[in-house]
Amino acid sequence: DAGVTQSPTHLIKTRGQQVTLRCSPKSGHDTVSWYQQALGQGPQFIFQYYEEEERQRGNFPDRFSGHQYPNYSSELNVNALLLGDSALYLCASSLGQGYQETQYFGPGTRLLVL
Amino acid sequence: ELKVEQNPLFLSMQEGKNYTIYCNYSTTSDRLYWYRQDPGKSLESLFVLLSNGAVKQEGRLMASLDTKARLSTLHITAAVHDLSATYFCAIGGATNKLIFGTGTLLAVQP
Numbered sequence: 159d160a161g162v163t164q165s166p167t168h169l170i171k172t173r174g175q176q177v178t179l180r181c182s183p184k185s186g187h188d189t190v191s192w193y194q195q196a197l198g199q200g201p202q203f204i205f206q207y208y209e210e211e212e213r214q215r216g217n218f219p220d221r222f223s224g225h226q227y228p229n230y231s232s233e234l235n236v237n238a239l240l241l242g243d244s245a246l247y248l249c250a251s252s253l254g255q256g257y258q259e260t261q262y263f264g265p266g267t268r269l270l271v272l
Numbered sequence: 273e274l275k276v277e278q279n280p281l282f283l284s285m286q287e288g289k290n291y292t293i294y295c296n297y298s299t300t301s302d303r304l305y306w307y308r309q310d311p312g313k314s315l316e317s318l319f320v321l322l323s324n325g326a327v328k329q330e331g332r333l334m335a336s337l338d339t340k341a342r343l344s345t346l347h348i349t350a351a352v353h354d355l356s357a358t359y360f361c362a363i364g365g366a367t368n369k370l371i372f373g374t375g376t377l378l379a380v381q382p
Contacts, residue, residue: 189368200276200360200372201315214369248314252368259368260305263315 160185162251162264170270171239179234179267183251190232191261192224195246207232208254236269244271274299276363278373285351285380293376295344295361303364304337304344308357309375315360319346351380 163182171177183190189208193201203216207226226232230251236243246268250261275298285291295304303322307315319328321337321344328335332355334347344361358377362370 191368191370193370198375200362200375201370203369203371206369216369250315250370260317260320261368261370262317263307265314 162187162249162262164247164249164264164267166267167265168268168270170272172272173239173241175239175271176235176237177239177269179236179247179249179269180231181234181249181251181264182231183249184262187251187253187262188230189252189254189259190226190230191250191252192232192234193248193250194218195248195266197245201248204234239271241271244269274363274371276361276371276373278359278361278376280376281374282377283379285348285378287352287380287382288350290350291348293346293348293359293361293378295346295373297342297344297361297363297371297373299363300339300342301363304335305362305364305370306335306344306346307360307362309360310357318359348378351378353380353382356380 165180191206192204195201205215206213210226221237223235246266248266249264252259252261277296306318319335324339326337332349337344358375360375362372
């Protein structure tokens with residue numbers, strides 16, 4: 159049973175560029191959430207996708223956008239990259255939006271913006 | 273503002289000793305999660321606590337939840353080096369958005 163997978167594992171970009179990160183949820187899961195974890199901090203919620211729609215959003219600017227496909231995989235797009243966007247980006251999946259569902263996290267994509 | 277605070281932020285322990293990590297949160301929540309993160313790695317789910325008075329144990333780790341006090345504890349018994357990691361607590365809302373604490377870096381020394 160495949161767990162949550164993310165690609166790429168590492169990425170280096172320069173300021174002003176755009177980046178797309180990808181996530182495949184755990185088998186059987188249909189909800190994908192994205193988190194940003196800066197060095198030495200706890201993960202911060204970016205947004206959540208369910209049934210191909212953004213259902214919740216954290217305190218992140220519009221430069222951060224996403225998409226969910228019919229197969230439940232998801233993308234996180236960040237435009238006009240800033241140095242402060244350097245972080246570990248984590249994808250988490252769960253089944254539905256039931257509040258008792260545990261979220262399973264992927265290995266993350268480490269983004270460095272120069 | 274919704275806040276989740278952990279203390280201590282850093283904990284250096286000797287092997288064989290016991291200690292407790294505390295997690296306080298600022299709003300009502302009946303779900304409390306504990307995660308472990310090794311350096312450069314993702315988050316590993318340890319415990320999900322769903323009701324007041326819930327207690328769960330796995331090996332040398334035991335977690336408890338007091339929803340009235342808005343407090344969860346992670347107790348470490350007879351620490352071993354393999355437990356060295358960063359531990360996060362998180363509370364969950366109605367749609368599974370997680371709010372994480374600041375994390376506790378645990379270093380177990382021989």
